[in-house]
Amino acid sequence: MTKLKKGDVVRSEDGKREFIVDALIHTGTGQGDVYKVHSDKDIFALKLFHTGDMNILKRQMHRLQLRGRASAAFVHPLYVVNVDGNVGYVMEFLSPEEYISSSILFNGVERVLDNGDVIREELPLYQKLGLWKLIFEAIKILFDADISLGDVKYDNIKINKNTGGIKILDTDTAVGGKAKAMVRGTIGFMEPLVMRGEKAPNKYSDAYSLAVMLYMSLISGHPLRGRRYHEQCNQNIDVYTFATNPVYVYNKKDKSNRPAPHEKRTIARLKKYPEYFLEAMHRTFVDGLFEDETKRTTPGEWLEIIDRLYEDHFICKQCGEEHFFETAERNCHVCGTELELPIKLVCDGSDRSGVYLFNGTEVWTGDLIEKENSYQLFKVVVSDFDKKFSLLCTSTQPVTLELKNGFSKDFGRGDIIPIFLDSKLTISNKYNIKFIGGTK
Numbered sequence: 001m002t003k004l005k006k007g008d009v010v011r012s013e014d015g016k017r018e019f020i021v022d023a024l025i026h027t028g029t030g031q032g033d034v035y036k037v038h039s040d041k042d043i044f045a046l047k048l049f050h051t052g053d054m055n056i057l058k059r060q061m062h063r064l065q066l067r068g069r070a071s072a073a074f075v076h077p078l079y080v081v082n083v084d085g086n087v088g089y090v091m092e093f094l095s096p097e098e099y100i101s102s103s104i105l106f107n108g109v110e111r112v113l114d115n116g117d118v119i120r121e122e123l124p125l126y127q128k129l130g131l132w133k134l135i136f137e138a139i140k141i142l143f144d145a146d147i148s149l150g151d152v153k154y155d156n157i158k159i160n161k162n163t164g165g166i167k168i169l170d171t172d173t174a175v176g177g178k179a180k181a182m183v184r185g186t187i188g189f190m191e192p193l194v195m196r197g198e199k200a201p202n203k204y205s206d207a208y209s210l211a212v213m214l215y216m217s218l219i220s221g222h223p224l225r226g227r228r229y230h231e232q233c234n235q236n237i238d239v240y241t242f243a244t245n246p247v248y249v250y251n252k253k254d255k256s257n258r259p260a261p262h263e264k265r266t267i268a269r270l271k272k273y274p275e276y277f278l279e280a281m282h283r284t285f286v287d288g289l290f291e292d293e294t295k296r297t298t299p300g301e302w303l304e305i306i307d308r309l310y311e312d313h314f315i316c317k318q319c320g321e322e323h324f325f326e327t328a329e330r331n332c333h334v335c336g337t338e339l340e341l342p343i344k345l346v347c348d349g350s351d352r353s354g355v356y357l358f359n360g361t362e363v364w365t366g367d368l369i370e371k372e373n374s375y376q377l378f379k380v381v382v383s384d385f386d387k388k389f390s391l392l393c394t395s396t397q398p399v400t401l402e403l404k405n406g407f408s409k410d411f412g413r414g415d416i417i418p419i420f421l422d423s424k425l426t427i428s429n430k431y432n433i434k435f436i437g438g439t440k
């Protein structure tokens, strides 16, 4: 096994660049070691394989070099190197000061309280959804090109603490087309047939792993770990749960593995997540659990669902718990406070669903009046005067505001219209728009 030491010089295969070894940063579990290296002023990471067919590895690296350029999110080979018959590659270096594991999507982040105690806090839903969107956008590129990563897990996805950007690592495990069946990936993230060694991982395995991660992140717990996990079992419990006898906790037909009664958070969340989200999980963990892998929700479909969840949720002002318009009850199930729905703008006599007003929301005629030839009417801004939401008029259509007491005023492009819940807006002397919302 070739080991590099500080000061060793490694030249790229094309002879264009020389790298000087600084330190060993990661000892690979069988596959290869990762070193921190530098070349002039630039810092890189170098991965040197010590097992595997060197010719195959080399071909794979060249292929990944091209494919990895598809998205800035993939950490991919920049230079191929050859050290005493061992191949490896040089890639972008992700500094641990800057990049953290995406497991914060599941574990939350630590916060130090005034009294010095450290607590773990979940990320707010909008932040989770924003990060998930970036992850699915990157994986969709691979999925659509029929490439699988094969080992999708939290630790292989890093988040930049400063910019919120993501990086997907270990692209060297990505393979195109058919490969020999082998156990790869991490228990719990692996689909049952791969875990049993009956199938080689493919892009649908990635779709499975991502759905597990998304479930863990948004719902908490694991989609296959319900009450049966806590019962007496003759087999290794993880093999039983994830490989030989997997049953989705929310399986519509088989109710044998519902979350254990103590998993209160999981139960509450399964109850409140909208039907389209639960349906997408069901497709992955019931309909597509085994051979019917194409039934699993794809990264592209998840992207649409994530957008929808973003649009469909609001926050309890008291405790910050997320709720969904469709399923929200009168009171918050966490703190008991009466829920106050965001204000919504709707048009009388239109079949459009209307728009919830948040800071920065753009209101288009397509959301309010009719789908065709949509143009922007307003943008929600926060007024300097009383810090309340107002509408910035962005179109040239005349708008009339009429208050409950009969007072009315005309507005034009660039004007700021105050929001009064019981007021009415008339656009182009034709469409009547009103505000609804407040307490449910």
Ligand SMILES: [Zn+2]
Residues within 6 Å of the ligand: 316, 317, 318, 319, 320, 321, 332, 333, 334, 335, 336, 337
């Ligand atoms: Zn609450």
